Amino acid sequence: MFEKILIANRGEIALRIHRACKEMGIATVAVHSTADEEAMHVRLADESVCIGPPPAKESYLNIPAILAACEITGADAVHPGYGFLSENAHFAEILGHHGIRFIGPSPEHIRLMGDKIAAKQIARKLNLPLVPGSEGAVKDVAEALDFAKRVNYPVLVKAAAGGGGRGMKVVRRAPEMAGAMSAAAAEAKAAFGDGTLYLEKYLNKPRHIEVQLLGDPQGRAIHLGERDCSLQRRHQKILEEAPSPALNEKDRERIGRLAARAATKLGYIGAGTMEFLYTEEGFFFIEMNTRLQVEHPVTEMITGVNMVREQIMIAAGASSGIKQRDIRQRGHAVECRINAENARTFLPSPGEVRAFHPPGGFGVRVDSSVYEGYRIPAFYDSMIGKLIIHGQNRTECLMRLRWALKEFVIEGVDTTIPLFQELLEEADIINGNYDIHWLESWIAKRQDNPQNGDAA
Numbered sequence: 001m002f003e004k005i006l007i008a009n010r011g012e013i014a015l016r017i018h019r020a021c022k023e024m025g026i027a028t029v030a031v032h033s034t035a036d037e038e039a040m041h042v043r044l045a046d047e048s049v050c051i052g053p054p055p056a057k058e059s060y061l062n063i064p065a066i067l068a069a070c071e072i073t074g075a076d077a078v079h080p081g082y083g084f085l086s087e088n089a090h091f092a093e094i095l096g097h098h099g100i101r102f103i104g105p106s107p108e109h110i111r112l113m114g115d116k117i118a119a120k121q122i123a124r125k126l127n128l129p130l131v132p133g134s135e136g137a138v139k140d141v142a143e144a145l146d147f148a149k150r151v152n153y154p155v156l157v158k159a160a161a162g163g164g165g166r167g168m169k170v171v172r173r174a175p176e177m178a179g180a181m182s183a184a185a186a187e188a189k190a191a192f193g194d195g196t197l198y199l200e201k202y203l204n205k206p207r208h209i210e211v212q213l214l215g216d217p218q219g220r221a222i223h224l225g226e227r228d229c230s231l232q233r234r235h236q237k238i239l240e241e242a243p244s245p246a247l248n249e250k251d252r253e254r255i256g257r258l259a260a261r262a263a264t265k266l267g268y269i270g271a272g273t274m275e276f277l278y279t280e281e282g283f284f285f286i287e288m289n290t291r292l293q294v295e296h297p298v299t300e301m302i303t304g305v306n307m308v309r310e311q312i313m314i315a316a317g318a319s320s321g322i323k324q325r326d327i328r329q330r331g332h333a334v335e336c337r338i339n340a341e342n343a344r345t346f347l348p349s350p351g352e353v354r355a356f357h358p359p360g361g362f363g364v365r366v367d368s369s370v371y372e373g374y375r376i377p378a379f380y381d382s383m384i385g386k387l388i389i390h391g392q393n394r395t396e397c398l399m400r401l402r403w404a405l406k407e408f409v410i411e412g413v414d415t416t417i418p419l420f421q422e423l424l425e426e427a428d429i430i431n432g433n434y435d436i437h438w439l440e441s442w443i444a445k446r447q448d449n450p451q452n453g454d455a456a
């Protein structure tokens with residue numbers, strides 16, 4: 001087993017990993033930018049190393065500085081968390097060259113799934129159903145128009161290197177195609193250095209259903225059930241739940257088995273997630289994420305499996321021995337992403353947290369790195385924590401969530417807590433009756449209705 005793990009991340013996920021290490025008797029190293037000197041992950045870790053100035057490019061994405069931090073502290077493994085370098089195959093490879101273990105899948109699998117066009121080609125070979133899409137990259141507007149004519153509008157222009165919803169544009173009519181393609185290519189080029197595009201049929205009212213997978217060192221993959229992440233704003237998840245209120249037992253079994261079988265055929269080792277869109281016509285694979293997901297706690301809450309511990313075990317070459325038949329889903333879990341943002345305008349709200357009182361009690365989990373007096377820097381993602389609730393069933397879970405949100409005190413900055421409070425009054429949310437477009441239309445309606453407080 002590893003003796004010392006360097007955590008190449010910040011915020012709540014750095015803490016989450018630190019805690020798993022401590023349970024396992026492993027020492028931790030935090031890395032941080034100069035903006036994060038006072039951050040909780042730095043305070044809690046056994047050792048810490050400053051790796052650069054505030055911009056992520058110069059610190060949390062600075063591979064030479066992170067390598068140097070490994071050398072200085074003698075860390076024998078690195079956990080990348082999510083975001084930052086977690087899906088950087090080059091980083092995983094370089095660590096390997098230095099005899100440091102990357103806690104994640106092989107560089108080959110990261111690279112393969114990082115190119116969404118290649119990923120879809122592999123998925124086809126693995127018998128996973130796909131959204132009707134272009135055969136590989138589209139070269140020009142003429143080719144794109146041709147595709148759109150065949151599958152009918154609307155279509156979605158997507159970036160091969162995409163992530164976080166960037167480089168994605170809906171095209172509803174032919175005249176919009178050229179503009180959408182150049183905008184998507186420019187966005188993808190700026191964000192990922194690669195403007196390669198492909199097309200998909202734009203599905204009307206799908207749900208986003210993803211399957212959590214774990215591949216053991218012998219290459220046998222199991223699934224830990226699905227998560228429903230359909231509540232999204234700008235293709236970004238806001239609230240996630242497990243199990244999905246939209247699936248029956250048969251479909252749940254089917255997609256889990258299909259994904260696990262595909263991961264086994266792939267020889268995938270480590271934690272990964274296959275994402276699907278789900279309609280009456282069935283499941284459609286969209287991508288695979290080769291890392292821990294933000295929303296992994298909902299799976300932990302209903303299965304009792306500590307995902308980070310499993311990742312560490314697998315990276316160390318040990319299998320914890322969990323078999324598919326050991327995985328049982330108990331009750332229901334929901335996660336709310338608490339962002340330092342205005343709940344109506346969604347404008348970021350960095351600054352000093354003057355009061356912080358998280359909720360507690362049975363079935364209530366708060367994964368957050370915030371404390372009273374903490375200054376949320378403006379340089380990074382606005383997510384400052386996650387509220388995760390478990391209940392015996394969905395009704396109990398939502399009831400408990402309402403009270404936990406009411407108890408949650410964060411003063412000094414705006415947060416998305418009031419957004420969730422409003423959402424939990426909506427019949428569609430209470431009934432689990434929402435698709436990936438639901439939240440956007442709800443927000444649009446809310447803005448049109450001055451009674452809802454926008455006029456103030």
Ligand code: ADP
Pocket residue numbers: 131156162163164165166200201202203204206208232235275277286287436
């Ligand atoms: P990213 O890697 O940027 O997150 P994804 O391919 O995972 O991109 O898609 C993100 C979200 O965009 C999905 O969860 C879904 O809401 C929406 N989306 C993706 N593909 C389609 C599609 N073909 N039709 C409709 N919505 C889609």
